[in-house]
Amino acid sequence: MGMERKEWFAxxxxxxxxxxxxxxxxxxxxxxxxxxxxxxxxxxxxxTIIDLACGKGRHSIFLNKLGYNVTGIDLSANSINEASIFANDNLKFEIADLRNLPYNNAFEIGLNLFTSFGYFESDEVNMEVFSQFNKILKPNGIILVDFLNASKVYTQTKFVESKVIEGIHFQINKKIENKRVIKTIEFNDNGSRNFYIESVQLLELSDFEKLIEHSDFNLLHVFGNYNLEPYNQESSDRLIIVAKKTA
Ligand SMILES: C[S@@+](CC[C@H](N)C(=O)[O-])C[C@H]1O[C@@H](n2cnc3c(N)ncnc32)[C@H](O)[C@@H]1O
Known part of the structure; x- marks a missing residue:
């Protein structure tokens, strides 16, 4: 009997x-x-701001330094442990799953940053996550999702990459399959071969529009980069959507 692996993102x-x-x-x-x-x-x-899939909290920590009351959540216990070193009265970190968030009507702003969406296998789960985003926000709350620009990913040609970092030789292979960008990451460490995968659904603006509409948000803005310039399907580096809770 083989050992069951967890979901790739966990x-x-x-x-x-x-x-x-x-x-x-x-x-x-x-x-x-x-x-x-x-x-x-x-x-x-x-x-109050919630950083949804905060990793080690780099965005939460910075926003807290600007004076905001911030909660960061992530599925990764190791990342939340590290982030928690920076916790204070106005900066909390908790382990939580985007698919089941333990808050109600609690935040003015929700941020989902740096491609922390599109990991799930079905549209139903994507929809559920957006319903969760809606549930945790106060009336008129704002959700921002900072995602890759799928159209640009389709035109990328670098499919094999090799990198040595901290003495580890990572071999990365990328392919596009079933509207997902799938990376395999292989390397040796301490004498054993390791293999991980990243698989992100190539959601387009129209997909987000559907998610937004079905989860009682109104689309307010679509930006194409971190400079908040307008989104252009062919040339933008990012797809950043901002929506407001309507119900
Ligand atoms: C690309 S990283 C970005 C992290 C962080 N936003 C940043 O910019 O440094 C994606 C994050 O999503 C988290 N994640 C993946 N699936 C999740 C889930 N179902 N619920 C909560 N967090 C999840 C991962 O643990 C990881 O920290």
Missing amino acids: EWFDSKYYHILYKNRNHQEAEAFLSKLISFLKPNLSD
Whole structure:
């Protein structure tokens, strides 16, 4: 009998290797994006923000430094443990699943940042997650989802990559299959062969429009990059949607 593996996202994001592979993430860009977003959304300092799939909390920690009351949730216990080092009266971290969030009518703003959506296998689950986003927000609450621009992914040609980070030789293969971008990540560490997968559904703006409509949100804005410039299907780096809770 083989050992059952967990869902890929429960396993990969909770591993130390995910954090090693992506350790050169651009923090300045993330902070500039948040500053831009705050000047655009103009939340009151009394507003509460939830960072939905916060990882180790880089966005939550920065928003809290700006004076906001922030809760970060993530499925990865290891990431939440690390984030919790920075917790204070106005900054909380909790392990929670996007598919079943333990809050009701609790936040003015929900942020789902850096492609933390599209992991699930069915439209029903995507819909359920958006219903959860709706449930946890206060009336007129705002949800922002920062996702990849699917059209651009289809035109990318780099399908094989090899990287050495902290002495680990990662071999990454990427393919597009059934409207998903699927990466396999292989490497040796401590004498054993490791294999992980990333599989993200190539959701388009029209898919998000449906999710928004079915979960009682109104689409307010669609941006195409962290500078909050308008979205363009061919050329934008990101698909960033902002919607308001209607019911
Ligand atoms: C690409 S990372 C981004 C993390 C963080 N937003 C950042 O920008 O650093 C995606 C995150 O989604 C989390 N995640 C995946 N599935 C989840 C789920 N069902 N519920 C909550 N978090 C989940 C992962 O554990 C991981 O931390």
